[in-house]
Amino acid sequence: MTLTVDIRHRLGDFSIQAAFESAGRLTALFGPSGSRKTTLIHIIGGPGRPPRGTGGAPRPPPPDTANRIYVPAYRRRVGYVFQDARLFPHLSVRSNLNYGRRFAGRGVGTADFNAVVALLDIGHLLLRAPASLSGGEKQRVAIGRALLSNPHLMLMDEPLASLDDARKAEILPYIERLRDEARVPIVYVSHSVAEVTRLATDIAVLDRGRLAAFGPTADILARLDLLSGGEAGEGGTVLEMQLREQDRAFAMSVLRSAAGEIRTPQVDLPLGSRLRVRLRARDVMIATERPQGISALNILSGTVDTLARVSENAVDVRLDCNGQPVIARITRLSAERLRLAAGQQVFAVVKTVSVETAGAAPLPREDA
């Protein structure tokens, strides 16, 4: 299913303009706070009347103001997961889950209660009251409730923003399962590179209401210029890798990709699993000779593709490691001392402890 968004809206100083078409299963709307991500998904499927534009999944008609089509929220069939779970306090977990099913109409969709409960692992919570659930459990129930309303599209508005890191880690696998197993396209709003790296198939970057970029996750995250503020240092390379070996003695995993072998802190997945690994550009060092006597375990060989000055003192070096791009952010001084130039043979050095494995996650299966 394709998601089409074409929104132009202006109100005084406030404007929002975004148009993209995504065939991905989980499209992230990414940007710092103030980039109007939430406004955008409010237009796509939130409660209330959209200002102007079109957006959403096909059938029934999404709001389309050019053709004067406006569908009120309750008939839009968009499953909205709010930042605060918004479970109904007077209903049990089971009744919360069933709430939207009553209105979905007979024979619409195929969301199966037991399947959704199993997917989100909330069977043991059914008789509880929402007030007695943890933040993570509440959010899982909220996801299930939205899914059971038989939506054509799921909108998740920073669903992890109000949770601590432990609770986030608890929910992320369920969102992955949702992405891989539920046949509903998902739009996921976030300002966290880690979340987006782990979950998104495609990313739309918003900057003060404008669409700054749209494309597959790895392509977007490689464009370091798109990140700013607190997330500025989080950009880098997303490598799609395969788990080859577990080094239990040192609690490490060995992953393989076209670029070469990488050792990461241990990942608890079966051998052969496919993973996403993020190498932050600021964590990658460059050497012109293969380093000796160095603690860093990961040394990838490649050639310099491009050099781009990004600030007074920093240069982004894009390497080609056997077809796989790897980006390093180094100082201008280092780049000059090493006399880096396009086509030069170099080595990228990455410490194992700086390889992001918290964000490492099984990739969507190719055959699905």
Place this chain on the structure above:
Amino acid sequence: MFQLSDVETTAIVLSLKVALVATLASLPLAIVVAWLLARCRFPGKGLLNVLVHLPLVMPPVVTGYLLLLSFGRKGPAGAFLEQHFGIVFSFRWTGAALACAVMGFPLMVRAMRLSIEAVDRRLEAAASTLGAAPVLVFLTVTLPLALPGVIAGMILTFARAMGEFGATITFVSNIPGETQTLPSAIYTFTQVPGGDAGAMRLTLVALVISLVALLVSEAVARRASRAVAA
């Protein structure tokens, strides 16, 4: 001393009946008006608000007289209702119930309005994204969450109806067995020599009924708010 006479028993039973009917009959309209005032914007909202609260500030006798003018047999509303539905208010216990309902209406609407306003609108928004039309959002989310206020409003109206005197006696007079409610009966006892004992007995009964109503309302409201907060 505590043996109730027939007149007294009749007045007590009539009062309970009048208060109960007044409370239940005005409940649906009060919920709708409370919702309109709490959640909607429309022209004439201020006027509606004033109209609802008028019986609270007007002398009860004036309210009763206005009821007599409009709902009496010759009044426009009264004549219409008698002709088309066979409903007669004047000098009947139904008239007493109408007077009590009108006098209690502001209290009921006020309590319900406040509790509806206190319901988290984000929950209502969530319900609408799940496919519930506005009316269903109200019935399945707003109303259950506002239940403590609804109950409080009903109890207030019931208690107010048990004590209603001015509007009732002006509108439907003081006919034993038909419109002589508990306050009217007490009033009558105080107007005749030797009626002190009867007045005292009825006063004690009124006191007990008020206390029970208050205790029941506290218990029900506590249970309801526990269910909502849990």
